[in-house]
Amino acid sequence: MAEPRTIKIEVLRYNPERDLEPHFQTFEVPFTPDTSVLQGLQYIKDHLDGSLTFRWSCRMAICGSCGKMVNGKPVLSCHTFLRDYYPKVRIEPLDHFPILRDLAIDQTDFVNNKLPSVKPYLMPKDEKPVSEGPFLQTPAQLQQYYQYSQCINCLLCYAACPQYGLNAKFTGPAALALLHRYNADSRDQGWEERAELLDAEEGVWGCTLVGYCSEVCPKQVDPAHAINQNKVNSAMDYFGLLKFLMPRGGA
Amino acid sequence: MHTVETDVVVVGGGGAGLRAAIAVADSDPRLRVALVSKVVPMRSHTVAAEGGSAGVIRSDDSLDNHFDDTVGGGDWLCDQDVVEYFVAHCTEQMTQLEHWGCPWSRKDDGNVNVRFFGGMKVQRTWFAADKTGFHMLHTLFQTSLKYASIKRYDEFFCADLIVEDGRVQGVLAIEIATGEFHVFECKAAIICTGGAGRVFGQNTNAGIVTGDGMGIAFRHGVPLRDMEFVQWHPTTLPGTGVLITEGCRGEGAILTNKDGYRYLQDYGLGPPDPWPRPKAMELGPRDRLSQAFWYEEQKGRTVSTALGSAVWLDLRHLGAARIHERLPLITEVAKTFVGVDPVTAPIPVRPAVHYTMGGILCNGHTETPLKGLYAAGECSSVGVHGANRLGSNSLAEIVVFGKAAGERAARYAQAAAGARTDAVRKQAEAAEARLLALLGRERGERVATIRDEMHEAMETGVGIFRNAEGMKEACAKLAALRERYRQGLKLDDRNRAFNTEWLSAIELGFGLELAEVIAQSALNRKESRGAHTRLDEFKERDDANYLKHTLAYRTGDGPPRLEYAPVTITKSPPKARVYGGEGKKAVLT
Numbered sequence: 001m002a003e004p005r006t007i008k009i010e011v012l013r014y015n016p017e018r019d020l021e022p023h024f025q026t027f028e029v030p031f032t033p034d035t036s037v038l039q040g041l042q043y044i045k046d047h048l049d050g051s052l053t054f055r056w057s058c059r060m061a062i063c064g065s066c067g068k069m070v071n072g073k074p075v076l077s078c079h080t081f082l083r084d085y086y087p088k089v090r091i092e093p094l095d096h097f098p099i100l101r102d103l104a105i106d107q108t109d110f111v112n113n114k115l116p117s118v119k120p121y122l123m124p125k126d127e128k129p130v131s132e133g134p135f136l137q138t139p140a141q142l143q144q145y146y147q148y149s150q151c152i153n154c155l156l157c158y159a160a161c162p163q164y165g166l167n168a169k170f171t172g173p174a175a176l177a178l179l180h181r182y183n184a185d186s187r188d189q190g191w192e193e194r195a196e197l198l199d200a201e202e203g204v205w206g207c208t209l210v211g212y213c214s215e216v217c218p219k220q221v222d223p224a225h226a227i228n229q230n231k232v233n234s235a236m237d238y239f240g241l242l243k244f245l246m247p248r249g250g251a
Numbered sequence: 252m253h254t255v256e257t258d259v260v261v262v263g264g265g266g267a268g269l270r271a272a273i274a275v276a277d278s279d280p281r282l283r284v285a286l287v288s289k290v291v292p293m294r295s296h297t298v299a300a301e302g303g304s305a306g307v308i309r310s311d312d313s314l315d316n317h318f319d320d321t322v323g324g325g326d327w328l329c330d331q332d333v334v335e336y337f338v339a340h341c342t343e344q345m346t347q348l349e350h351w352g353c354p355w356s357r358k359d360d361g362n363v364n365v366r367f368f369g370g371m372k373v374q375r376t377w378f379a380a381d382k383t384g385f386h387m388l389h390t391l392f393q394t395s396l397k398y399a400s401i402k403r404y405d406e407f408f409c410a411d412l413i414v415e416d417g418r419v420q421g422v423l424a425i426e427i428a429t430g431e432f433h434v435f436e437c438k439a440a441i442i443c444t445g446g447a448g449r450v451f452g453q454n455t456n457a458g459i460v461t462g463d464g465m466g467i468a469f470r471h472g473v474p475l476r477d478m479e480f481v482q483w484h485p486t487t488l489p490g491t492g493v494l495i496t497e498g499c500r501g502e503g504a505i506l507t508n509k510d511g512y513r514y515l516q517d518y519g520l521g522p523p524d525p526w527p528r529p530k531a532m533e534l535g536p537r538d539r540l541s542q543a544f545w546y547e548e549q550k551g552r553t554v555s556t557a558l559g560s561a562v563w564l565d566l567r568h569l570g571a572a573r574i575h576e577r578l579p580l581i582t583e584v585a586k587t588f589v590g591v592d593p594v595t596a597p598i599p600v601r602p603a604v605h606y607t608m609g610g611i612l613c614n615g616h617t618e619t620p621l622k623g624l625y626a627a628g629e630c631s632s633v634g635v636h637g638a639n640r641l642g643s644n645s646l647a648e649i650v651v652f653g654k655a656a657g658e659r660a661a662r663y664a665q666a667a668a669g670a671r672t673d674a675v676r677k678q679a680e681a682a683e684a685r686l687l688a689l690l691g692r693e694r695g696e697r698v699a700t701i702r703d704e705m706h707e708a709m710e711t712g713v714g715i716f717r718n719a720e721g722m723k724e725a726c727a728k729l730a731a732l733r734e735r736y737r738q739g740l741k742l743d744d745r746n747r748a749f750n751t752e753w754l755s756a757i758e759l760g761f762g763l764e765l766a767e768v769i770a771q772s773a774l775n776r777k778e779s780r781g782a783h784t785r786l787d788e789f790k791e792r793d794d795a796n797y798l799k800h801t802l803a804y805r806t807g808d809g810p811p812r813l814e815y816a817p818v819t820i821t822k823s824p825p826k827a828r829v830y831g832g833e834g835k836k837a838v839l840t
Contacts, residue, residue, distance in 0.1 A: 017746050034490060034558065034588070046699035050743035050752040055290075057457040060493045060584055062385055063294045079587055100428050101749035111291055111405060120393040122352035134349040136361030142354060149354050149386065153293055178393075185352065 004030035008088040009040055011052065014099050022099065024090070031082040037091065038066050038077040041103075053102035061218055064154035067094050068103055074159035074216050094159035096168075110155060114171055117197055118179035123190030141186040148181035148226055150219040157213035157223055163206055170206035171197065173213035173223035180226035195237055204230045252679060253433040257285040257402070258664045260422040260440045262409045262464055264288030265295030266384070266649035267628030267656070268443035269391035274657025276398040282661055284401045285435050287424050289408045289459060289754070292392045296445050296457040297649065300384025301580060302498030303376035304646035306342035308365055312373035314338045319823065321644060324370040324536050325637020326781035327798065327825040328477065328818055333615040333634035335821065337651055344650040345377045353390040354379050356577075364840055367501040368642040370536035370830070372529050374840055376643040381496050381580045384646060407433065408754050409463060411682045412440060412624070413675045414471050419623035420670035423679050425686070427754070430747025434679040436670035439623045439660040442468060443653065446607040446629035448481075450766040452706030454604035455487050455494040464630040466761025468611045469768070473619050474802040474814070476632035477609035478765070479773035479783045482640055483715050484605035485540035488588050490558030492603035495581050497642045500533040502577050503839055504566040506540075507597070508552040514562070518543040525836035535830045538639040538782045541602035545715050554599060561599035602715060606645065608636040608782065609772075612802060617656035623663065627656040634819070638781020689756050695741035698755050701732055705759075705766055708732070713770050718787040722774040729767040730810065736763055737808070768803045771810050776801060794825050
């Protein structure tokens with residue numbers, strides 16, 4: 001086992017019951033080459049200050065809980081390592097969200113508004129009872145949407161999105177990618193029901209093509225591509241062409 | 252104290268909880284469902300399940316095969332009537348998920364593909380690459396959004412049940428963001444809070460898997476069944492315990508020791524070739540594989556890594572295309588956490604705690620002995636896993652029994668009387684005072700101190716292999732830790748809003764009691780069966796004395812009272828568990 005070194009972790013603190021505004025606090029934390037940023041925060045909580053507040057759960061980059069700004073960039077803290085920041089690192093809550101406490105942001109706008117607004121569930125083209133078995137879907141058809149089904153809702157893309165920062169009404173990258181995931185599914189026929197949101201100002205047209213969302217995505221979902229594909233779809237829909245050219249939404 | 256009037260409370264927003272909530276809504280849209288979860292549902296630990304979910308679909312497979320693999324895998328401690336129900340409903344639930352959009356991996360002709368898992372006679376595991384739990388959970392969560400009668404309470408920490416007149420009438424929860432208490436007046440509650448793996452130190456489980464629901468039911472007199480049976484997953488990353496799916500071996504990966512030798516052939520799982528063969532070598536059951544690792548370590552034949560000893564899981568011969576198509580997540584985690592690309596190098600792996608086979612006692616319809624209380628998923632002991640769960644049966648369990656629980660609870664709630672508001676409120680206020688008292692202590696130990704000592708006691712005394720002396724030490728240590736917990740913890744955080752230290756302290760209270768139940772149940776099972784394996788004078792299975800379930804009842808501050816109950820055998824009398832042996836090479840799909 002490598003001898004631990006010590007890194008300075010500068011953490012944003014905010015306690016709504018006590019603080020008028022956020023401030024930074026610095027902790028000295030021992031680490032080895034395999035210590036994640038999340039483990040650094042856990043060390044602080046266990047040994048130095050039990051009041052430090054942050055979300056985490058799976059620690060393997062699949063639950064989407066532990067996104068933070070690390071030196072100004074949105075990352076999953078379980079998948080980011082202290083060794084890459086020695087001798088000092090700054091950890092803040094994800095940009096563009098209200099802070100509940102310390103590093104925990106208020107995610108209810110995404111979970112309760114944005115996500116349901118895209119109707120993220122299959123509206124089946126064909127109906128049949130479960131007893132008649134699964135629908136067919138070839139690997140090629142699966143590939144049309146599979147990438148967009150990989151989103152873990154970690155919200156890094158919202159922290160990266162300058163448009164969401166300016167206008168919280170913008171549906172945003174993850175939700176629009178999910179909309180595309182269902183539109184592009186060969187079993188689905190819900191694109192007309194989803195078109196109203198897609199075509200609205202807070203839909204795909206809110207995006208200004210910065211593309212930082214795709215850059216920070218830990219699962220290579222590429223929401224920027226999904227959104228811009230849907231600008232094409234939305235424009236064709238406007239001219240009434242979509243139904244004829246791409247009855248399944250395209251990808 | 253806020254009051255919410257509802258009909259059915261589902262505690263836990265993982266796969267079982269979401270499936271249960273949908274089943275209540277489908278059964279009767281007039282019933283109000285409150286889905287109370289300490290995390291937003293898509294963060295639940297179902298998300299981390301990788302390899303797949305069982306359901307008979309191939310023409311060369313049968314329900315009898317699935318039954319036999321499950322009962323044999325469970326070392327005959329399964330309730331066979333429940334297993335019959337289970338295997339008969341798995342495929343239907345996998346299909347239901349498909350109809351809801353789950354992106355199951357497919358064969359070229361568009362039909363769903365299935366892969367091998369350990370202890371399985373024929374390919375039976377439905378998979379969505381190696382993110383099956385993730386896709387099932389997101390499919391269920393997104394589908395649940397269609398139902399107007401399901402009202403979610405995300406990041407509400409369930410702290411207690413309210414039992415009045417011998418039946419469940421309420422659920423008490425802390426709204427995490429504010430620290431305020433909410434009492435849910437209800438007719439029925441379904442506990443779907445997952446396992447208790449976090450009472451051990453090294454495990455594949457998320458931080459939230461602290462056994463809260465088991466702890467709550469236990470405090471209300473519901474027995475915990477078969478808690479001594481804890482599954483070690485044989486392939487996890489050293490140090491972190493991050494899971495490397497059994498699906499790797501289902502796709503053909505092999506395990507070797509430091510000499511490059513396929514050591515499983517020395518432990519009754521060989522011969523090594525032809526490979527792959529069902530139920531042989533790397534496709535043996537989890538308990539046997541984890542035990543084999545321990546022996547290799549004793550013999551000095553494991554590899555030393557910076558994060559502890561390991562063996563090699565070698566996927567290289569599968570080739571880059573198959574690895575990237577079938578196993579993208581494990582490729583990512585191996586690169587991130589141990590710096591290994593499985594296309595070009597073997598992955599170091601070792602066993603870690605993965606699953607609690609035991610749990611809240613319920614019958615085959617998910618009904619607990621407490622009226623109005625149901626349990627589904629890993630927190631429950633419905634009777635399908637016995638002494639060792641078959642890989643890919645847990646994802647199937649959460650939807651088969653989640654649905655059953657929702658339907659049963661709905662039917663019960665339709666007929667049940669409403670809650671007695673005054674009595675519920677009085678109990679809720681007493682519980683609130685007790686929970687708030689944790690915040691105010693001036694002196695005491697840190698949460699992490701007691702938690703870490705609990706981990707150490709469990710790893711040392713109640714591990715893959717057990718003996719009376721070690722288990723007695725663990726029991727004594729856990730009793731002492733419970734006493735220290737009662738003396739009080741001192742929290743750095745005295746605030747109400749988003750106080751995760753406070754919640755950890757409550758979780759630790761449950762964890763200590765569950766750890767003690769595991770250790771005491773293990774000490775008193777004087778035989779070896781499935782994942783409970785002893786190296787003292789009780790090395791063999793003893794059907795004459797121990798073909799029975801352990802029931803642990805809470806006695807207050809002391810150790811649990813243990814009773815035993817018969818196992819239901821319908822058509823498969825206990826036999827020797829046989830793996831390996833000569834056989835035909837299987838064609839992987």
